[in-house]
Amino acid sequence: MSILVFVESAEGQIKKTSLEAVAYAHALGSPVTAIALGAVDQGALEALGKYGAQKVLHASDARLNEGVIQAYTSVLVKAMQDENADILVLANSSLGTPVAARVAIKTGASLATNVTDLPETSSGFVVKRSIYTGKAFAKVELKNQKKVIALKKNAAEAKEVGSNVTVTPYAVTLSDADFAVKILSSEKATGEVLLPEANIVVSGGRGMKGAEHWGILEELAKTLHAATGCSKPVSDMGWRPHHEHVGQTGVKVAPQLYIAVGISGAIQHLAGVNSSKYIVVINKDADAPFFKAADYGIVGDAFDVVPKLTEALKAAK
Amino acid sequence: MKILVCITHVPDTTSKINFTDNNTKFDPTGVQFIIGPYDDYALARAIEIKEANAGTTVTVLNVGTADTEPTIRKALAIGADDAVRVNAEPTDSLFVATQIAEHAKSVGYDLILMGRESIDYNSGVVHGIVGELLGMPSVSPVMKLDIEGTKAKLAREIEGGKEYVEVSLPFVAGCQEPIAEWKIPNMRGIMSARTKPLKVVEPKAVDSGVKLQQFELPPPKGAVKMIAADNVAELVSLLKNEAKVI
Ligand SMILES: Cc1cc2nc3c(=O)[nH]c(=O)nc-3n(C[C@H](O)[C@H](O)[C@H](O)COP(=O)(O)OP(=O)(O)OC[C@H]3O[C@@H](n4cnc5c(N)ncnc54)[C@H](O)[C@@H]3O)c2cc1C
Ligand SMILES: Cc1cc2nc3c(=O)[nH]c(=O)nc-3n(C[C@H](O)[C@H](O)[C@H](O)COP(=O)(O)OP(=O)(O)OC[C@H]3O[C@@H](n4cnc5c(N)ncnc54)[C@H](O)[C@@H]3O)c2cc1C
Numbered sequence: 001m002s003i004l005v006f007v008e009s010a011e012g013q014i015k016k017t018s019l020e021a022v023a024y025a026h027a028l029g030s031p032v033t034a035i036a037l038g039a040v041d042q043g044a045l046e047a048l049g050k051y052g053a054q055k056v057l058h059a060s061d062a063r064l065n066e067g068v069i070q071a072y073t074s075v076l077v078k079a080m081q082d083e084n085a086d087i088l089v090l091a092n093s094s095l096g097t098p099v100a101a102r103v104a105i106k107t108g109a110s111l112a113t114n115v116t117d118l119p120e121t122s123s124g125f126v127v128k129r130s131i132y133t134g135k136a137f138a139k140v141e142l143k144n145q146k147k148v149i150a151l152k153k154n155a156a157e158a159k160e161v162g163s164n165v166t167v168t169p170y171a172v173t174l175s176d177a178d179f180a181v182k183i184l185s186s187e188k189a190t191g192e193v194l195l196p197e198a199n200i201v202v203s204g205g206r207g208m209k210g211a212e213h214w215g216i217l218e219e220l221a222k223t224l225h226a227a228t229g230c231s232k233p234v235s236d237m238g239w240r241p242h243h244e245h246v247g248q249t250g251v252k253v254a255p256q257l258y259i260a261v262g263i264s265g266a267i268q269h270l271a272g273v274n275s276s277k278y279i280v281v282i283n284k285d286a287d288a289p290f291f292k293a294a295d296y297g298i299v300g301d302a303f304d305v306v307p308k309l310t311e312a313l314k315a316a317k
Numbered sequence: 318m319k320i321l322v323c324i325t326h327v328p329d330t331t332s333k334i335n336f337t338d339n340n341t342k343f344d345p346t347g348v349q350f351i352i353g354p355y356d357d358y359a360l361a362r363a364i365e366i367k368e369a370n371a372g373t374t375v376t377v378l379n380v381g382t383a384d385t386e387p388t389i390r391k392a393l394a395i396g397a398d399d400a401v402r403v404n405a406e407p408t409d410s411l412f413v414a415t416q417i418a419e420h421a422k423s424v425g426y427d428l429i430l431m432g433r434e435s436i437d438y439n440s441g442v443v444h445g446i447v448g449e450l451l452g453m454p455s456v457s458p459v460m461k462l463d464i465e466g467t468k469a470k471l472a473r474e475i476e477g478g479k480e481y482v483e484v485s486l487p488f489v490a491g492c493q494e495p496i497a498e499w500k501i502p503n504m505r506g507i508m509s510a511r512t513k514p515l516k517v518v519e520p521k522a523v524d525s526g527v528k529l530q531q532f533e534l535p536p537p538k539g540a541v542k543m544i545a546a547d548n549v550a551e552l553v554s555l556l557k558n559e560a561k562v563i
Contacts, residue, residue: 010476067475069445070454092441094475098457098491101410101445110526111410113440126530131438135334137533138438144526180454181484184470188478196476200562224563242460242495243477248330248436249354249494257562267331274535278560280552281541291541296555300546309549313563316553 002031002055004085006076007048008067008093011190012041016197017091019051019158021151025089026052026161027118033057033083035170037072038064042167049165051158055083057170063179064172066186067095071178073102079170080107080146092150093196100150110142113150133248133271152275153196153254195244198227200257201276203246205231205269207262207283207302211239216306217261223313229253231263247272262302265290282306318373318464318486320363321426323417323443324392325353325407325435326385336532343437343532352388354499355432359490361497362462363430364396370464374398376424380407380416386515393510394502400513405520410438412523414446419521421451426487428469433458433491444491454484457491 003025007018014036025032034053036045039060048056059075076099080088088103090096097113104111116137117128124141130152131138142149195201202221204214214228221228228244235245246253248268254275261282263269270293273279281294284301291297298305328334328348335344352360360377367373377392379385380403389400403416421429429451434441441457448455460479461472464486471490473480502510544552556563 066480069456073449094458094473097441098445098455101442102449102455104442105411105446105449108526111440111442112527113442128533131532132328132334133330133436133439135535136336137535139530139533141528141530142526143528181456181482181488184481184483186475186478186480188475192477194477236495241478243474243479257556257560271330278556278562280556291543293538294541295539295560296552297541297543298546298549298552299543305546305549309552312549312553316550316557 002033002083002085003028003087003089004076004080004083005032005034005053006088006090006096006099007034007036008091008096009036009038009040009044010194012039012044014040014044014048015091016158017093017151017153020154020156021089021091022048022051022053023158024118024151024156025087027156028087031055033085035059035076035079037075038066045167046164049162050160052161053165056165056167058167059170059172061172061174063174066183068179068181068183069095069098069102070180071174072099073106074174074178075172076103077106078172086146088148090150092152097150100148104148107146107148108144109146109148110144111148112140112142114152115149116152116155118156130275134252134274135271193225193227195227195229195251195253198253198255200224200226200259201229201253201255202226202259202261203229203231203263204234204261205263206233208234213303214240216303216310220259220306220310223310231269260290261306263290264288265293318370318427319424320366320373320375320428320430321421321424322356322360322363322375322377322392322397323429323431324356324360324377324379324388325432325437326350326379326381326388327353327435327437330354330436334534336534340532350388352392353432353436355434355493357499358494358496359430359432359492360392360395360397361500362492364500365497366464367396376401378403378417378420380405380413380520382406389515390510391502393513393515394506395500396506398513400515402515402517403520404517409525409527410440410442410446412525414443414450415523416520417443417447418450420518421447428486429489431489431491433493441491444489448489453488455489455491456482456484458493459490460493460496462490462492462496
């Protein structure tokens, strides 16, 4: 028996959340096989060994360079058979979650997404998952022998436990039906820290007063190597792209540090940030509800405080 | 064209979440229930497509107990033509998806729209499972959906951007903003919703692979530490030495 881990990449590098998935599988105890699909840097694949993979498969078929849900499903179902894997672990994402759903049905597996912790196995295989948009957790038993587990960010810590492994090419057979959804084109931010992956997020709200004022937040983000996020009205008004919108109806982030500037802290916004380890709130209104959810707060004008904070961070480096 | 929209009946986004019976039951006391916000986007887009294409019908489906009927009526008031309620407690994603797939098989829809995820269990999987059960493609999360004859062009959100895809009907889509603007029922909609057909059907048994054991609430948040606006150096020091996050 082995555990299969589907790892995703961005710009040739393995995503941090996928390294966490490898670490999670490693902690489960059985031999871990990681599989990557499409174009990925060879060095990044070899390094998966360091995080706990005994074996790395690479399906480099160019048709898999883009994340086609059904094609990825077919490859992973076959790989589970070939590797005699009862468990598939992957990171929740716009690709990983729908793929997990389809693989679970094809393999008759118990399925859990948004999993936040290693399982308890004293009686049955019980995982904890985040529900009600981070406002609660549910412990669910996965009863079938086969299991598909999709992880929320930070479910396990990616740390080095081994050394590089050689990568085995993995041949795939794909049918036309696997490509029923045809990807025509894509627009992707490059060279930026991806919001769902980021350790630090700098987020702005309506208090920033306009798209033209985002420079000070970008400067702060750059200093911290952080991703930028925003509240819903900010993306609704087109000040920032939609994929930066954080909250109940947007991206749910789980960084080490979330810095909210000029955001009031409506419950729907908090739903997207309540898994952050630390929250800093900068708001000119001392009664802004966000302060109740914060670890550190500054009452002040963003246009005054943010540049000063950036300077202080640069000075402290 | 026949469109099916699957809706959840979920606590309003401002609800405080509590549990009873030794943390094994959701406590609905004081909770207002709504159509899931993502499902509401799916419904709004379905109504837009119906308005632009004569002869299109929109059916809404919910897997739930009789308590969900006011939520279903609201979807009818927004403009759906008829509704189906599968009479059961929605216990897990596979159970729900199986009921949706069974109904869809009996009718034969051109398009099955859902939300990208429910806001109670947040699984984000029912569209994928229904797609798999029906042998149809599924696409999620969808930000834009245009029907062009027997095909559709969609925009799907991906981390850090979006992807434009094409797919033939029929298929399943999990929707999110900005696919359409939420619609508010008007008086005429509310009046006509009372007499629109709402069919209740019994569920099919499903051998589910998951079992809920217990709920848990996160630990309460500690008090906020306030720092003077003219002393940002202190914040830097706290982040460095106390939180150890920079
Ligand atoms: C179903 C539903 C889903 C929703 N989903 C989301 C979601 O996913 N994400 C989301 O964000 N919202 C969501 N919302 C909207 C949410 O309710 C709030 O309206 C929204 O979060 C408010 O955004 P904001 O904090 O940027 O703006 P505001 O509430 O207008 O707050 C602006 C803040 O900026 C402060 N400010 C002003 N000037 C300055 C200055 N110079 N310096 C410092 N501070 C300043 C003000 O004191 C104020 O606190 C949803 C709403 C509904 C009904
Ligand atoms: C009283 C109660 C008890 C529950 N007990 C359990 C339990 O024991 N174990 C467990 O796993 N879950 C349980 N649930 C969760 C509930 O079953 C979920 O609503 C269901 O699993 C589907 O949610 P999801 O997160 O999987 O949907 P997602 O995959 O996130 O939903 C995607 C989309 O599917 C559609 N959809 C989802 N649910 C329905 C529905 N019921 N009717 C119509 N369309 C729908 C919607 O369009 C939705 O936007 C319980 C819920 C309630 C209210």
